[in-house]
Amino acid sequence: MPSERARQVRGEPLIEKILEATLDELARVGYAALSVETVAERAGVNKTTVYRRWPTKTDLVGAAVKREADTALCSADTGSLRSDMIAILTEIRDMLSTRRGQALIRMILAEGLTPEVAALMNEIRKSKESGPKATVARAVARGELPRGTDVEMVFSMLVGSLQHLLFFHHETPTNHRIAQIVDLVLEGACRGGGRCLRSAN
Template sequence: MASKQQRGEPLVAKILEATLEEVARVGYENLSIEAVAERAAVNKTTIYRRWETPEALVLAAFARVSDQDSFPNTGSLRGDLLDYLRRYRAVCRSPVVLSLMRMLFAGSGGTGELCKVIQERIERSECNALVMFERAVARGELPKDTDMPLVRDLLLGSARNLILFRHDTCTDETLERVVDVMLLGAAEGGRRKKSARR
C-alpha cells in the first residue's frame, strides 16, 4: 500500500517505473495492472483511478521515458545531431523501449493503439527535428536549397536503424561516422546542384 505521504509526482513515477519493469519481465501482452500494483506496493485502485487499462498505463510509461521533444543547440549541426542521437540511444537502451520500438519498425503489429501513439510521437519528433537543419542552413553549414526532410530522413533513419537493431555495436564512433558521411553527402548534393545550374 502507498503511504499517505506518497502522492502526486513521486507516486506516478513509482508506478510508471514499475510498469516498465513488468513489461520487461512479462512482455506487453501479458501485463496486468494487479502485477504492477504489487511491484509498486500500491493498491490497484490507485492505478485504475489514473489509468483505466494496461494499454493506457504502458502508453504513459513510454511517453515518460521517450520524451525527445527538446533538441540540442550546440552551435553546429554535427554537434546537434550527435547530441540528439546519443540521447536517443540512451533512451533505447531501456529493454522496454527497445522492444516497443523494434516492434513498431519491424512491422510486427502489436496492439493497434499503442503502435499508433508510438508512431505519432516519432513523427512529431522527426518533424520537430527539422529545426536543427534549419539552423544549419541559416549558419551556412548546408546549402540554402537543401532538401531538409530528405537529409533528415536519410541521416536519422540510418542512425536509428543502427541504434535499434545493432545497438551492441552502435558506439559513439559509429554514430560519428554516420553523421559525417551523411553531412558530406548533403554538402556534395548542394555543390552538384550549383554546378548543374551553371
C-alpha cells in the same frame, strides 16, 4: 483535509512507482501481454488506484512511455550542425543501449502494427524528433544545407543507420562510427541528395 500541494507531494511518488512498474512490465512482456493487475502488484498498489487515474491500458502505457520519452532527447544547438547531430545520435545510442531502452524499442518494433501502439508511438516520435529536426531546419536556414532539404528524411537516415547497426548487426556504434554516419549523411545532404523535390528518374 490536506492542501492541494500536500496531496501532490503524496501523489507524485505513487505515480512515479506505477509508471516505473509499467515500463518494467512493458520491457518484460510487451504491450499485448501487459496486464494492469500485474503492474499494480509490482507497484504495491490496488488496481483501482491505477484505473482511477488511467482508465485504459493504452492510457497507462501512453503515460509511462511519454514520461520516459520526455527525458530522452536533447535539442543540441552548438552552432555546428555536425556537432549537434553527433550529440543527438550519441544520446540516442546511449538510450538504446540500456536494457530498458532496448526492450521498449523492441516492443515498438514487434508490436508496431497494433493500431493502438502505432498511434501512441507516432505521437511520441513526433514530439521527440521536434528538437533534432529544428536543429536541421536551422542549418538549412543559415545555409549549411541546401534550401529545400527534406529535414525529416535527413534525420530519419541518421537514426535509421544507428538503429540498423544496433538491431541487425548487434553492434553498439562507437563515437567514431557515429561521426562517420553524420559525415556521410551531411555530406550527401550538402550535395543536395536530401532535397524534397529531386527527380527520381
